[in-house]
Amino acid sequence: MGLSEKDHILIEKHLAGQLTETEQRQFLQRKEDAEFSSELQFQQDLKIASRSQERDELRRLMRETDAYSRPSTRSFASNKYRRILAWSAAAILLLISVFVFLLPVLPGSESGFYSVYYEPYPNTVSPLTKGGEGLPDGFQLYELGRYEEAIRALSDLPVTTTNQFYLGLSYLGDDQMIPAIAAMQGITDRQSEYFIPAQWYLALAHLKEGELDTATRLLEGINQTDHALSAKAAELLEDLQ
Amino acid sequence: MFKTIFTKLIKCVNIFKGSLNKPLKETIALEEKDMVAWVREDRNRAITEIYRQYRDEFVQFSQKYGVVEEDRLDAFQEGVIAFYEYCYSGRYDQSRSSPKTMVFNMAKYALINMKKKQGKLVSVPDTHLTTREKEGVVDLLNENLTHQQHLIKRGLSHLGEQCQAIIRLFYFCEYSIEAIVRELGYQNENVVRSHKSRCLKKLREHLKMKNSGTK
Numbered sequence: 001m002g003l004s005e006k007d008h009i010l011i012e013k014h015l016a017g018q019l020t021e022t023e024q025r026q027f028l029q030r031k032e033d034a035e036f037s038s039e040l041q042f043q044q045d046l047k048i049a050s051r052s053q054e055r056d057e058l059r060r061l062m063r064e065t066d067a068y069s070r071p072s073t074r075s076f077a078s079n080k081y082r083r084i085l086a087w088s089a090a091a092i093l094l095l096i097s098v099f100v101f102l103l104p105v106l107p108g109s110e111s112g113f114y115s116v117y118y119e120p121y122p123n124t125v126s127p128l129t130k131g132g133e134g135l136p137d138g139f140q141l142y143e144l145g146r147y148e149e150a151i152r153a154l155s156d157l158p159v160t161t162t163n164q165f166y167l168g169l170s171y172l173g174d175d176q177m178i179p180a181i182a183a184m185q186g187i188t189d190r191q192s193e194y195f196i197p198a199q200w201y202l203a204l205a206h207l208k209e210g211e212l213d214t215a216t217r218l219l220e221g222i223n224q225t226d227h228a229l230s231a232k233a234a235e236l237l238e239d240l241q
Numbered sequence: 242m243f244k245t246i247f248t249k250l251i252k253c254v255n256i257f258k259g260s261l262n263k264p265l266k267e268t269i270a271l272e273e274k275d276m277v278a279w280v281r282e283d284r285n286r287a288i289t290e291i292y293r294q295y296r297d298e299f300v301q302f303s304q305k306y307g308v309v310e311e312d313r314l315d316a317f318q319e320g321v322i323a324f325y326e327y328c329y330s331g332r333y334d335q336s337r338s339s340p341k342t343m344v345f346n347m348a349k350y351a352l353i354n355m356k357k358k359q360g361k362l363v364s365v366p367d368t369h370l371t372t373r374e375k376e377g378v379v380d381l382l383n384e385n386l387t388h389q390q391h392l393i394k395r396g397l398s399h400l401g402e403q404c405q406a407i408i409r410l411f412y413f414c415e416y417s418i419e420a421i422v423r424e425l426g427y428q429n430e431n432v433v434r435s436h437k438s439r440c441l442k443k444l445r446e447h448l449k450m451k452n453s454g455t456k
């Protein structure tokens with residue numbers, strides 16, 4: 001028979017905890033009806049699912065913050081420890097400086113920056129969970145470092161910004177720079193949350209290929225934004241000079 | 242080999258330079274913010290800032306509880322979420338305790354309960370949380386969705402942006418239909434109701450498809 005508008009308003013008010021005494025009585029009566037009860041259950045489940053989705057989104061935000069601030073903050077080294085590390089590095093530098101500065105400037109050394117700056121982007125689409133069930137999807141295979149399988153799985157998905165981005169990342173992980181560049185270049189939607197990260201990985205891939213000019217141009221573009229990666233881009237640009 | 246040495250050296254120099262010269266990052270004075278309003282108006286920025294500013298301090302501070310770093314970080318994340326939900330509910334009284342104190346206490350309580358679930362006891366002093374505040378943390382840690390709720394959650398991501406916005410505002414944020422009219426700039430309540438009804442219909446159709454696919 002279908003529910004009336006009044007029924008929907010009763011459920012709406014019940015979920016908001018705004019039923020008057022009279023409405024509360026009507027609500028209890030209507031709950032006896034199977035269709036009403038089923039709709040109520042659906043909307044209660046939706047409320048729980050919506051809250052769970054919000055929580056997942058917050059966890060994703062925090063993981064992203066971790067990803068951008070690594071390794072300096074993720075390692076949680078104390079200031080004292082960092083100072084010791086810095087001075088140790090200085091001592092090592094001193095010891096080998098003569099050796100290093102006698103070396104000629106090596107052609108193509110920019111590709112080495114790739115390994116210094118490359119860090120896998122976290123899987124924020126469907127992260128692996130402790131005790132998770134079923135076969136891993138393409139994003140999870142990427143997270144597990146099973147790049148070849150991830151490439152196969154992600155290539156089968158519809159071409160969307162998210163799928164392209166993780167496909168590109170999987171190629172990068174598998175050390176296949178040319179398809180990685182092609183996939184990252186496919187991300188052209190500037191409003192997408194993946195646009196700047198894609199530009200970053202594209203720059204790294206070009207560096208690995210020894211294409212310094214293209215990489216520099218991309219890094220300069222990132223540096224002009226207020227994205228969290230702009231600081232890293234600035235740091236890499238400085239290193240490249 | 243020379244290339245690797247070369248790049249590693251450059252990185253070392255940068256770390257060294259950074260450690261000595263890098264000024265402290267400009268921080269937002271969180272204590273001065275109206276947290277309840279901030280998390281409602283600018284969720285992403287609020288959460289990122291709260292997390293970024295207190296994370297390392299909590300992870301270091303909680304070292305004394307003898308729990309591995311990964312678990313301390315997990316507990317901190319749950320503490321931030323519990324704090325966010327508490328702010329969102331409008332129950333957080335900033336004059337009673339600062340955001341940092343509240344986040345730390347919730348994270349500590351999350352840590353105790355997470356370890357308790359694993360059958361381990363963590364000796365943490367009183368968290369000074371009220372029963373209601375503790376309930377928020379426990380509710381978060383005990384989230385256990387039914388199969389149907391899982392399907393609904395997955396189904397939500399298949400809806401359009403406008404549907405997702407209405408559903409989030411109504412079911413999570415607990416906005417009234419009238420408030421949604423104002424928030425999303427609809428003409429009137431009837432338009433929101435009929436749009437919401439269409440969104441729920443799409444969601445049901447998605448579930449039907451998924452349920453018939455698994456049978």
